[in-house]
Amino acid sequence: MSATAGESEEFAVRDVINRTLGEEMERDDRVYIQGIDVSGRGGTSNILKGLDDRFGTDRVRNTPISEVSMVGSALGAAATGMRPVVEVMYCGFLGVAGDQLLNQVAKMRYMFGGELDLPMVIRTKNVMGANAAAQHSQALHHWLAAIPGLKVVCTSTPADTKGLLKAAVRSDDPVMVFEHGGVYNRKAPVPTEDYQYEIGKAAIERRGEDVTVVATQNQLWNALEAAERLASDGISVEVVNPRTISPLDTETIVESARKTGRCVVVDDTPLSYGTQSQLSAVISEGAFWDLDLPVKRLGVDNVPIPFSPTLEDEIIPGTDEIVDEILDLA
Amino acid sequence: MSSQGERSEEIADQERIDMLRTMVRIREFESVVQNKFADAEIPGFLHLYIGQEAIATGVCQALTERDYLTSTHRGHGHCIARGLDTDKMAAELYGKETGYCNGKGGSMHIADVNAGMLGANGIVAGGIPIATGAALSAKMRDTDEVAVSFFGDGALSEGAFHESFNQAGIWELPLLGIIENNQYGEMTGLEEHHPPSALDDLTIYGEPYGVTRIQVDGMDVEAVYEATLDAVDQARNGGGPSLIECVGYRFEGHHEGDSQFYRPDGELEEWKQRDPLSTYPEKLIGEGVLTEDGYAEIEAEIEAEIEDAIEFARNSDYPDPQQAYEGVFSDGGEQA
Numbered sequence: 001m002s003a004t005a006g007e008s009e010e011f012a013v014r015d016v017i018n019r020t021l022g023e024e025m026e027r028d029d030r031v032y033i034q035g036i037d038v039s040g041r042g043g044t045s046n047i048l049k050g051l052d053d054r055f056g057t058d059r060v061r062n063t064p065i066s067e068v069s070m071v072g073s074a075l076g077a078a079a080t081g082m083r084p085v086v087e088v089m090y091c092g093f094l095g096v097a098g099d100q101l102l103n104q105v106a107k108m109r110y111m112f113g114g115e116l117d118l119p120m121v122i123r124t125k126n127v128m129g130a131n132a133a134a135q136h137s138q139a140l141h142h143w144l145a146a147i148p149g150l151k152v153v154c155t156s157t158p159a160d161t162k163g164l165l166k167a168a169v170r171s172d173d174p175v176m177v178f179e180h181g182g183v184y185n186r187k188a189p190v191p192t193e194d195y196q197y198e199i200g201k202a203a204i205e206r207r208g209e210d211v212t213v214v215a216t217q218n219q220l221w222n223a224l225e226a227a228e229r230l231a232s233d234g235i236s237v238e239v240v241n242p243r244t245i246s247p248l249d250t251e252t253i254v255e256s257a258r259k260t261g262r263c264v265v266v267d268d269t270p271l272s273y274g275t276q277s278q279l280s281a282v283i284s285e286g287a288f289w290d291l292d293l294p295v296k297r298l299g300v301d302n303v304p305i306p307f308s309p310t311l312e313d314e315i316i317p318g319t320d321e322i323v324d325e326i327l328d329l330a
Numbered sequence: 331m332s333s334q335g336e337r338s339e340e341i342a343d344q345e346r347i348d349m350l351r352t353m354v355r356i357r358e359f360e361s362v363v364q365n366k367f368a369d370a371e372i373p374g375f376l377h378l379y380i381g382q383e384a385i386a387t388g389v390c391q392a393l394t395e396r397d398y399l400t401s402t403h404r405g406h407g408h409c410i411a412r413g414l415d416t417d418k419m420a421a422e423l424y425g426k427e428t429g430y431c432n433g434k435g436g437s438m439h440i441a442d443v444n445a446g447m448l449g450a451n452g453i454v455a456g457g458i459p460i461a462t463g464a465a466l467s468a469k470m471r472d473t474d475e476v477a478v479s480f481f482g483d484g485a486l487s488e489g490a491f492h493e494s495f496n497q498a499g500i501w502e503l504p505l506l507g508i509i510e511n512n513q514y515g516e517m518t519g520l521e522e523h524h525p526p527s528a529l530d531d532l533t534i535y536g537e538p539y540g541v542t543r544i545q546v547d548g549m550d551v552e553a554v555y556e557a558t559l560d561a562v563d564q565a566r567n568g569g570g571p572s573l574i575e576c577v578g579y580r581f582e583g584h585h586e587g588d589s590q591f592y593r594p595d596g597e598l599e600e601w602k603q604r605d606p607l608s609t610y611p612e613k614l615i616g617e618g619v620l621t622e623d624g625y626a627e628i629e630a631e632i633e634a635e636i637e638d639a640i641e642f643a644r645n646s647d648y649p650d651p652q653q654a655y656e657g658v659f660s661d662g663g664e665q666a
Binding site: 032058059063064066067068069070071072073074075076077078079080081082084099100103104108109110111112113114115116117148149151171172173 | 398400429430431432434435439441443448449451452453456458459460461462463464465466467468470471477489490493494496497500656657658659660662
């Protein structure tokens with residue numbers, strides 16, 4: 001997907017996470033993993049499978065079901081010389097660790113005068129379309145992005161998963177990495193070299209002239225499919241992947257909006273107060289005089305995610321809805 | 331009250347004098363800032379440690395500079411016992427840029443990570459998971475460092491306590507939990523926070539986690555010191571976590587300005603009979619470790635030190651408003 005020179009190999013996102021963490025643990029023995037069932041099963045999505053055999057259960061450390069302690073002890077370890085990577089099974093479970101995220105992890109460096117490095121990563125996943133019902137299905141990256149002091153990354157493709165995860169592990173700041181259950185099995189070429197994608201830098205995944213679609217994770221794949229479908233109708237769609245939600249690369253997004261003059265923003269957060277509001281505001285502020293029409297927002301309707309397939313499908317936008325919004329603007 | 335084993339060696343005279351000096355420093359610092367707060371020189375909230383000096387002092391005396399600690403919203407005593415500089419502490423209370431946190435933390439958030447002081451904390455039990463992580467890190471880095479977390483009796487009701495001690499128990503981490511039982515959780519008495527079965531011994535909360543449980547008189551600095559030494563020895567030698575309940579009393583309100591409506595008549599006066607700032611100097615003088623004059627000298631010296639600290643704070647600059655945007659992340663900048 002992302003244009004890269006040099007060698008590449010095709011991998012699924014899930015395998016990229018495993019390989020990347022393995023490489024980082026190989027490179028730096030301060031990096032360790034903790035979470036529920038991370039050893040043995042390899043975490044709830046089996047993503048970490050085999051890392052315990054390679055690095056031992058001291059560095060792939062099963063915790064009790066204790067999100068407060070899991071996140072808080074990672075903070076303490078990060079403050080005293082380690083580089084923890086925590087897996088929180090589902091993003092909804094971040095709520096259990098609320099104080100540690102909101103009041104401790106996010107504020108410790110600033111509150112203590114700015115000198116303290118806190119090199120820690122919290123990996124979690126957004127889930128949509130899995131019929132897992134409301135507590136196991138939702139997207140919450142907008143919620144964490146609203147807390148100053150946390151960096152928030154959304155991985156979407158195999159290539160950005162590698163580049164962003166490496167940057168997150170090597171960052172001296174706490175980084176929340178939101179994966180997405182719907183993209184774990186997506187495959188694409190991944191550069192074999194060791195590289196990082198800057199946290200705070202968006203990517204143009206597809207060049208186009210008529211309409212800009214800013215999309216994350218599963219919706220990025222839907223947007224690319226929509227662009228492909230519309231290309232045969234002579235509509236040229238530019239697809240922007242923000243990669244990180246906080247900090248947000250407003251420059252790349254606004255530049256694309258100014259070029260096309262028409263924008264759709266889409267991801268899996270709820271429409272009210274989701275990332276769409278921030279993206280839309282940023283585009284309106286930065287590209288107002290170049291916009292032909294108001295920014296269109298697409299997201300999950302404002303209900304908890306229901307269980308039954310027909311109900312769940314009803315509220316989550318897909319490729320067809322993205323196509324419709326683009327056609328409305330084009 | 332102390333239930334730890336008898337130690338064979340006696341505490342050296344110098345250590346006893348050092349502990350007295352630390353307690354005097356805490357009491358003097360807090361008495362002075364109490365006045366400055368009343369005079370509206372110090373903004374924000376102020377939670378005083380007066381009455382509890384023997385706890386921080388005894389615990390920190392048993393630590394080395396390579397150990398870690400986390401503190402509470404009532405953290406001045408822990409910071410001073412840890413050896414933090416009273417100039418920079420006072421400046422932080424005044425919101426000045428020369429303070430420990432450059433004026434970003436204030437009374438409730440003083441930290442000096444280079445001194446192993448991982449922060450005072452405005453959230454009850456909030457520091458316990460962090461200390462657990464420091465203990466984990468110490469173990470993973472194969473050092474003999476220990477991590478100590480101070481918290482109040484109120485923190486025993488928080489999930490963070492239970493999650494942390496469960497984790498520390500399972501992983502046999504070098505973690506010491508110091509329960510500062512000052513009889514009140516904010517403005518509610520102990521008996522409304524805990525079941526009757528726990529009131530006589532709050533370390534019972536550590537029982538399922540397999541920690542070593544010790545209860546000591548929190549008004550007796552030497553008892554606290556000796557209990558902590560035992561727990562530190564155990565932790566350094568791979569023996570896992572301990573929970574030490576220090577039974578004491580908070581002489582002031584939850585925060586300055588608290589009317590203390592909840593305090594029964596006579597209770598404060600009764601506890602003040604056991605004020606460690608009276609009993610300990612009397613003891614040392616009585617045993618010939620210190621003379622009356624020697625004690626007066628210590629008091630005068632520390633009075634001058636705190637006076638200087640207040641002057642330092644007063645004469646320091648407020649941070650430039652632009653500094654509000656600095657220090658969020660490692661590149662020094664703010665969030666885009």
